[in-house]
Amino acid sequence: MAWKFDFLIVGAGFSGLTMAERIATRLRKSCLVVEKRPHIGGNSHDSYDPSGVLVHSYGPHYFRTNNEAVRNYLSQFTAWHPVDYKILSFTEGRYWQFPVNLNTFEQYLGRPSSSEEMEAWLAENCQKIEHPKNSEDFVLSKVGRVFYEKFFKGYTTKQWACSPKELDASVCARIPVRTNRDDRYLNERFQAMPKNGYTALFEKMLEAARPFVEVMTETDFAKIAEKTQASEVIYTGPIDEFFRWKHGHLPYRSLRFETESFTAEALLQREKISGKKGFWQPAVQVNHPGEEAFTRIVEIKHATGQQCENSAIVREYPQDCTGDAEPYYPICSPASEEIFQKYRAMAAALQTGRDRRVSFIGRLANYRYFNMDQVVGIALHEFQKLENRYREK
Numbered sequence: 001m002a003w004k005f006d007f008l009i010v011g012a013g014f015s016g017l018t019m020a021e022r023i024a025t026r027l028r029k030s031c032l033v034v035e036k037r038p039h040i041g042g043n044s045h046d047s048y049d050p051s052g053v054l055v056h057s058y059g060p061h062y063f064r065t066n067n068e069a070v071r072n073y074l075s076q077f078t079a080w081h082p083v084d085y086k087i088l089s090f091t092e093g094r095y096w097q098f099p100v101n102l103n104t105f106e107q108y109l110g111r112p113s114s115s116e117e118m119e120a121w122l123a124e125n126c127q128k129i130e131h132p133k134n135s136e137d138f139v140l141s142k143v144g145r146v147f148y149e150k151f152f153k154g155y156t157t158k159q160w161a162c163s164p165k166e167l168d169a170s171v172c173a174r175i176p177v178r179t180n181r182d183d184r185y186l187n188e189r190f191q192a193m194p195k196n197g198y199t200a201l202f203e204k205m206l207e208a209a210r211p212f213v214e215v216m217t218e219t220d221f222a223k224i225a226e227k228t229q230a231s232e233v234i235y236t237g238p239i240d241e242f243f244r245w246k247h248g249h250l251p252y253r254s255l256r257f258e259t260e261s262f263t264a265e266a267l268l269q270r271e272k273i274s275g276k277k278g279f280w281q282p283a284v285q286v287n288h289p290g291e292e293a294f295t296r297i298v299e300i301k302h303a304t305g306q307q308c309e310n311s312a313i314v315r316e317y318p319q320d321c322t323g324d325a326e327p328y329y330p331i332c333s334p335a336s337e338e339i340f341q342k343y344r345a346m347a348a349a350l351q352t353g354r355d356r357r358v359s360f361i362g363r364l365a366n367y368r369y370f371n372m373d374q375v376v377g378i379a380l381h382e383f384q385k386l387e388n389r390y391r392e393k
């Protein structure tokens with residue numbers, strides 16, 4: 001017997017759940033959300049470790065946005081814990097301020113300096129490359145060789161398993177460089193964490209969507225596609241998988257996360273390093289551009305604001321995306337873009353289907369790295385189009 005729903009939504013991340021919530025509360029249509037992992041939230045999922053510390057299961061998720069509509073939308077489901085995300089880089093046996101700013105420059109000089117002196121130093125030391133063609137050229141043109149070698153070269157090489165020379169300039173373009181003392185990692189106006197975490201936020205979204213939304217975790221779309229009758233499918237999984245890899249696999253880089261938990265007692269011995277009672281390291285994120293196999297250590301308790309005497313750190317090891325590894329970062333190149341465009345054309349044909357429409361949204365269906373606020377913005381926009389279509393019916 002077939003299960004009947006108005007919408008079948010594949011994936012319970014920010015993209016899928018935003019669509020489910022909007023469709024349920026605005027159109028009052030029934031949705032089945034299927035998620036192959038054992039939990040909701042996609043990559044933004046968080047949970048409590050055995051010692052009671054809230055940890056981000058798939059790497060640190062720093063919420064930030066300049067998009068008021070997205071902020072207002074999500075604020076219906078959560079209060080916020082404001083935070084300035086600050087990170088450090090550990091190299092040559094010491095912590096450095098990062099991204100590069102006037103404090104970093106002073107650490108390098110070993111004496112006080114000024115914005116003017118730093119600007120003059122950058123003008124002299126940065127390479128004059130008007131249109132950088134790769135990540136190495138981009139960083140050399142922004143901070144010069146000294147800081148490139150210290151902070152960027154090793155980190156980027158580990159992250160992508162290739163030289164920054166082989167990577168598009170856009171890969172490193174997101175990192176700011178400042179000649180003042182602004183040491184914030186990110187530039188967006190609104191920077192905050194959901195007060196009770198992301199999973200609590202997702203649960204509130206589903207609560208609002210009751211009774212129109214049913215969620216099935218540990219359920220792969222491929223296994224239930226035939227069993228489910230729904231005139232519309234919203235697909236947020238990998239686009240190549242949807243078409244059974246007809247044009248080949250889209251390449252991704254993956255990560256392995258290694259969590260270590262600490263009791264309050266164990267943390268006492270780290271106080272000299274962390275500078276704070278109840279913490280293991282001095283900032284939410286410490287980059288490790290050196291010989292270590294991991295790229296960064298994250299202690300998310302710095303950012304969540306959780307009041308808990310224990311703490312946990314997560315070491316992040318980049319790895320190839322083979323076997324069971326999760327697809328995290330699209331490897332953008334002319335070859336992968338060519339494959340993606342073939343899938344996109346196939347997807348476009350299904351978006352106007354008569355019997356069953358399929359919409360492809362989210363990071364995996366679009367083979368793009370999107371931040372959380374971007375996927376929520378895209379889902380809200382997609383819903384608006386859907387709602388207009390339904391109102392015209």
Ligand SMILES: Cc1cc2nc3c(=O)[nH]c(=O)nc-3n(C[C@H](O)[C@H](O)[C@H](O)COP(=O)(O)OP(=O)(O)OC[C@H]3O[C@@H](n4cnc5c(N)ncnc54)[C@H](O)[C@@H]3O)c2cc1C
Pocket residue numbers: 010011012013014015016034035036037041042043044058059060061062063064219220221222236237238255328329361362363364370371372373375
């Ligand atoms: C390491 C890392 C750190 C990040 N840090 C930040 C950050 O600091 N700030 C920020 O804004 N963004 C960050 N992001 C990006 C953020 O994770 C994404 O914007 C967000 O997860 C996108 O949501 P989504 O719903 O499109 O995809 P996802 O969250 O990936 O959700 C898609 C879901 O679909 C499920 N799925 C796939 N195929 C199937 C199938 N066949 N059947 C059933 N279910 C399926 C998957 O299991 C997954 O749960 C980070 C990403 C990574 C990888």
